[in-house]
Amino acid sequence: MVEARLKSVQCSSPAGLHRMAYKEWGDPANPRVLVCVHGVTRVAGDFDALARALSDHYRVVCPDVAGRGRSERLRDPGLYVVPQYVADMVTLIARVTANDEEGTVHWVGTSMGGLIGMILASFENSPIRRLVLNDIGPVLDPAAMARIGEYIGQDVRFPDFETGARFVKDVSSSFGPHSEDEWRKLAGDVLVQEPDGAWVRHYDIKLARPFAAITPERAQQDQAALWAAFDAIRCPTLLIRGELSDLLSRATAEEMARRGPKPQLAEIQGVGHAPTLMHAQQIAIVRNFLINNQT
Template sequence: MFETSDGLKLHYRVYPATAEETGPPVLCLHGLTRNLKDFEDFAPKIAGLGRKVITATQRGRGGSDHDPEHARYNPGVYTQDMLALLDHLGIDRAVFIGTSMGGLMTMVAATMAPQRIAKAVLNDIGPELDPVGIARIRSYAGKTDGRFDSWQAAADAIRAINGVAFPKETENAFWLDFAHKTCREDEGMIVLDYDPAIAKSVAEGGDTDVDLWPLFDAMKDIPTLVVRGEITNLLMMSTVEEMQRRKPDLEFVNVPDVGHAPFLTEEAAWSAIRHFLD
């Protein structure tokens, strides 16, 4: 556990490189309602490329403390936490891999401390967000009761919400695994593993209309790969095209048959990331 400057304890994991080290460590940053378990399959693959991997759960989720000051549930605070975690681990520079909110954090880090980012992967996120995807997130984040009487019931509920993003995933095992990544056991029940207050800013509109392009422009000198779910409802192709116009060296991959957001272990995503890190 790592203690933040305001006294909260955050859960993190370090995966040592399992091959000869080939470059800076990799920091994996999850999405709004998720936690470090999102990277349980991805992190060992990165470690196998000769990279130390750090995964962390942001405040208010999983094994990390909930924040009594709900206003601190925002990407700026999360990013400061992660920079402090890198300091704690003695890491000067890392490759930042951010899914959704984690990608926003990566862009924020580029404004706070660009020298800390060796390379960046933005997973299904950009400086403009499709209103359709925002509406979908608002429809469920922090809104459901989030308590289930079995893991199967949890898997069924998660499939009802996320099935549109993974239409080819028809096996129950995938959805049970998804449930185990996003829920926990609590007094005989299965519950969503986050503080509902984390979604307050998104549910109420929050800062979704803020101009985020200056955050992306801060990445102009940082090698960057954008991973997009081909059927995503959050990252529009028009946004990717503008990102490419502003940053001609931007690398890009579409992941077939996946929406928001790829797990990064998909063949197309993994191949692009492996090449990008090499």
């Protein structure tokens, strides 16, 4: 079975330096690079199935965004925001494309990872050549954002892995139907055991601070900036939406399909926020767009 190599890259922020961990799959000399970036409380392991499936074509790079998983936490929690993550990804891309004169990548981003990709793809001379946005757009439903912010900030400890795994399954029910083994995988990726034996979620709960600072005025400004970024994207784009998503409405997805890069739109039935891209049908949608449809 194809396995990942665990690596890291040093990034900078106004508060100092931090190391960002990442998984790398496939031929280390392959110049075709696919970067896969997870959602707000998830980790690189979310893309294990997708990475295995696409590592025959790409070198697949899956980072743990700062403050999650194996990556270091930021000294200033106020920096847990998309502009900092974009800067970190520019550093990562420079590392993994160091031997490629063009320095370009393809990108799959789930939720927060899609926002990061959206901003990066909007820049002039962006390294992103093909973009997959998984259940995310420029309009962020306030109720959904409040739900996510409240979930992030809960300092929950579990007496054993099984209790933690049930919690992860309950709060992740919008991911849609999965087997028990798949739920254990999804839980195992984001739970870690502390020295005292308790199990906790593998991220800095201070990630919640920027959510608490969002005002209605700030939300309107952010939404306008995200639409402007989306409209500036010029690369081929695929938008995946969970049929039952409370973060990306069908109306927003249809509006996105009419403007900016005019993305292809694929809707996953029976799934909310967000499709996990673990199942063969979902992987096939991504492969078809990234590989089979290239001209």
